[in-house]
Amino acid sequence: MTVRLFLVDDEAPARARLRDVLSDIAAGCPHVIVGEADNAQAAMDGIVALDPDIVLLDVQMPGMNGIELAAHLGSQLAAPPAIIFISAFDDYALKAFEVRALDYLLKPVRAARLADAIARAAMRPNRQQRDAVTDAARSLQSARQHFAVQERGRLLLVPVAEVIYLKAETKYVTVRTGSAEHLIEESLLSLEEELAHRFVRVHRNALVARDAIAGVERARLAVTGQGEEERGQDTWQVILRGVEQRLPISRRQWATIKALVR
Known part of the structure; x- marks a missing residue:
């Protein structure tokens, strides 16, 4: 052979x-x-x-x-x-x-x-x-130092150090870097357990890189919430380095994120 x-x-x-x-x-x-x-x-x-x-x-x-x-x-x-x-x-x-x-x-x-x-x-x-x-x-x-992402018939290695946030979608997790978004089929909970030294949960569907947190800002919800927030209530969002998008901070995670930005 x-x-x-x-x-x-x-x-x-x-x-x-x-x-x-x-x-x-x-x-x-x-x-x-x-x-x-x-x-x-x-x-x-x-x-x-x-x-x-x-x-x-x-x-x-x-x-x-x-x-x-x-x-x-x-x-x-x-x-x-x-x-x-x-x-x-x-x-x-x-x-x-x-x-x-x-x-x-x-x-x-x-x-x-x-x-x-x-x-x-x-x-x-x-x-x-x-x-x-x-x-x-x-x-x-x-x-782990990289995420292996399947895209257009190839496996792309995305360094964990370049990831700004991980966000759970319906069936996938979005891996967001400063220049691109990728999709992986992994559990957000398992990623949180594995990468707790690098990422922190800000909401039930999102983890952010600790060193990407630039600050927080107040925001007001415009619609009725079904979970932790209600209409007309002030809430907080995390400001991230490298992307314009803001991610909401849940009440449960507010104390943790607030301590990180002090």
Whole structure:
């Protein structure tokens, strides 16, 4: 069986070295390199488009590390590829195996060790691969630095640090940055629990980034409310950096938001 490989490393010499090692083991480990990437977004695009069997993935990369990338692949793809981590450092080895990585190799990679890892990954049933990486996605929620958004046939990585607010709609959550809006299928409650260090609830349907709060202003409702507010009653809205839109502050959350802007 010829396996389809995708290489991800931010350093070109490291990818070249990996290609050399793969060339050395080609006779006993039939494979084809279908693509390469030097960053997480390019890797995500390439993996979605090319559908490799195995991804040889560096851990430490600018913007998003390999473990988080593997987690996003597991949560967004119906049948994600097998993941073999390759790193110059052993710091992430325990974390990798906690999230059920198929293997963790140290640079410089030995040919026999790489051949063995690829052979074992190639024999692993797709369902087991899917379950392993999906479990990684779930267990890595607390370390999330990006949202993976499906748009126009691709997966777009939106840095959490750029998000101004998260707002629950009928079936989706709107992810609002300073320049765009994106939709994700996640629970606002689970996002609040996961990202409480960065976001604070202002209303039952909205979380805002703590560092995006510029102040508050008074507003008067023009229609009869069915919940916490009533017609003609003064209420408060949060002023956010980077967007003109104001979001209402519920009575329940007023004390929390007021304390943040003092």
